Amino acid sequence: MEEKRELKFRATSEQWEILLGDYSSSGKSIRGFCREKGIPHTQLTYHLRRARTTERKSGFIELIPEAAPCNLWIEAGRCRIHVQRGFDAMLLRQVAEALS
Numbered sequence: 001m002e003e004k005r006e007l008k009f010r011a012t013s014e015q016w017e018i019l020l021g022d023y024s025s026s027g028k029s030i031r032g033f034c035r036e037k038g039i040p041h042t043q044l045t046y047h048l049r050r051a052r053t054t055e056r057k058s059g060f061i062e063l064i065p066e067a068a069p070c071n072l073w074i075e076a077g078r079c080r081i082h083v084q085r086g087f088d089a090m091l092l093r094q095v096a097e098a099l100s
Helices: 013-026 030-037 041-057 089-099
Strands: 071-076 079-084
Touching (some): 079 089
16 A cells, blocks of 8 residues: 655745744634645744744844835734834833734
């Protein structure tokens, strides 16, 4: 009897980023999502773990309210913060601390 082996799913880093976002918003289990998309669950688990490690390694940059671009989006995990010129730096710091 032949052993069934999972074929490796090929995707670019941009495609994995989209898939991870789709999985996060799907509300499905890893196995259910992977079955639906035809992805080996081991690969999705690997990329989820890798994304979490990358998030923890990312750091902060200093933003000066007067020098900030007119339209800036900050993404931290699943959160997305819209910052406009003249923003309250103390409030942004408090939000960032609350998210960490």
